[in-house]
Amino acid sequence: MLAGKKILIGVSGSIAAYKTILLTRLFVKEGAEVKIVMTTAAKEFVSPLVLATLSKNKVLQDLATNDEWANHVQLGRWADVFVIVPLSCNTLAKMANGICDNLLMATYLSATCPIVVAPAMDEDMWHHPATKKNIATIKAYGNKVIAVKNGELASGLVGEGRVAEPEEILVYIKEHFCRTNEFAGKKVLITAGPTYEALDPVRFIGNHSSGKMGFALAKELFEKGADVTIVSGPSKEKLPYTSIKRIDVISANDMYNACMGPAAESNIIIMSAAVADYTPATVATEKVKKKEAAWQIELNKTKDILYQVGLQKHQGQFLVGFALETNNEKENALLKLKAKNADCIVLNSLRDEKAGFGHDTNKITLLHKSGEMIEFGLKSKAAVAKDIVSFILQKINE
Template identity: 50%
Template sequence: MSLQNKKIVLGITGSIAAYKAAILVRGLVKKGADVRVVMTPDATQFITPLTIGTLSKNPVISSYVQDHDQGIWNNHVELGMWGDLFLIAPCSANTLGKMVQGICDNVLMATFLSAKCPVMVAPAMDLDMYSHASTQSNLDILRSRGTEVIESESGELASGLEGQGRLSEPEHIIDHLEDYFRTANSLVGQRYLVTAGPTYESLDPVRFIGNHSSGKMGIAIANEVAKRGGKVELVLGPSSIEVKHPNITVHHVNSAVDMYEAATSLYDDCQVGIMAAAVSDYRPKDVSDQKIKKADDSITLELTKNPDIAESLGAKKRSDQKLIGFAMETENLLKNAKKKLTKKNFDLIVLNSLKTEGAGFKHDTNVVTFIGQNKTREFELKQKTEIAKDLVDEIISL
């Protein structure tokens, strides 16, 4: 079993879903995991440490001090170094905010900030709290720092409302952990080149031509490769997303030419290249040194073609390398994507469309089709983090 002898630190926060932690602990122990639990003070109002301690077969930590009279403290640093994985389930909106800000006001947060192992969170809250911009922003920030999010599920909530926000069912969380440990070191020794985000083509010192790409898809791919032990050279166009995983080296660029120079210099030392960036096809032929003043009712810009990064890499690709492309189309989707597959010497191309609600630029979700030399796989709308897993699995199968 993939969880046999795995050391799991389980954090439980103040949520009505804390009752499910008992089922989760029991399931992990039955799978052979060694489970040690740390609870916030509020979590103990929902389920007792005695229950969790009995099921985990280990003492539960819920405060900094173990014995006031003898001066014995609960060593959160040691706990953070002990685990193979730190899972916070359920993770409340309050704890999500503290994790982002680094607020250390309880022993669970002290353990999180001390953790040397990978961290996962399974959020649980009411649907309006879950969908709130601040909660979604916090989840995005945690993902960019390498924290894996086990998505909340939809259904009846404690408030009586229906919607997303339910803690993922314990058996689903256990499946997720088994999948993680199955793939955790599968890419050790591999180096991936990933391009992500937009490019900005300057008109003058203050204006540019660009696009709406956020970089979310490429960053999700980089994080997935890194979580599996691979090293990533991430060539990232202008993006507000923070990338912190130690296996990822970020090369910040602005223009298509900048991205071309970085990608072509890095690809030789990589086994796989994934071209997820939204690169400008053209740039202004002449860039003004000064801000262009408003004068006439119209202005004419002469554009010149940018180098094609993917085609250049495809031309130099060795037999021991793979190259993956992305295509965003608005018409003749499959036909145009297959043309790119051949023209640019891709091993696989990921097709996505702007026509589906919830897909495309800036969304956390997308709808994609994998198009290979001999097969095509269509996927339903799903989180970009899940698409990243599917893509890395597909690349490994190549």
């Protein structure tokens, strides 16, 4: 996402300045071009030589060096985004009041690109009324502020004021400044993970779905500009972006109730969850004791979410179903494609090694209602998500 992006890092005087070493490395590794400007105080905490080596650009520190002027106006126009990290209490006050006494502040005051700051200071400083006022002031100027963390501070205290971690800053920049617009204005609903059908308060019927495929799709579509909602059964997977709406459910009925409303308003619906086909007819209110030699369980069919969504599908919606098969794979997938009124079925087989539940890889075949069929080799689920999303984009633009 950062390939070709121009990122300017401003470093002010704080013990947290050492974290800019990793942040610079992360930006460069993602393909960004990085330049760095730092205050005199910042040099006491992190070496300009280290940052210059990692960024592959000279670190700028002074308004002028010998007969050479550091063009702060050009710097602020060169960057796609200007990230000031760590933002010290002192530099924060200067930003709020327009004090221009160093290269960092001159660059800030002349910058035309978006500006993001990640504050770092001790808890008492962070909670001081002057700091709160200054934060409110720079927000009013249009600057974005990455929230401080609660944790161990340089003073030895534990509390608020700890700077966000480099990985969190990287995600923030991606989320707010690096999304593309292929799916801009599109609402996407995705289901993911298993469902658990309760037998009693401690037992359930479930499956081995991890949710990895659905979460990879949510990430890929969000990065391409979509407004994404994911309805997930029990899953350990986490979303990288806070702007993706997540609805957690347990049972097939829970998932049905969570999906039907958003489905009606979505442009693209991807049903990748492994929803239980059957659920116990009765659920014991107390734990069933191990007494009898056998335990017979009556099961009822669950509501078919994909079928119901297909019934209410209106013109302009694109519906994707998933089919995990063990035999007659393509025949069964084609039957599902027609029966569910889907536009596309993503087929995978449990007979394919390292594909399906629990794996980080998958091997799929895409079957479109037009009769088009595309087979892919074994790939990471992130790469598979790119293939599926590219196919959807192609079809909705035909």
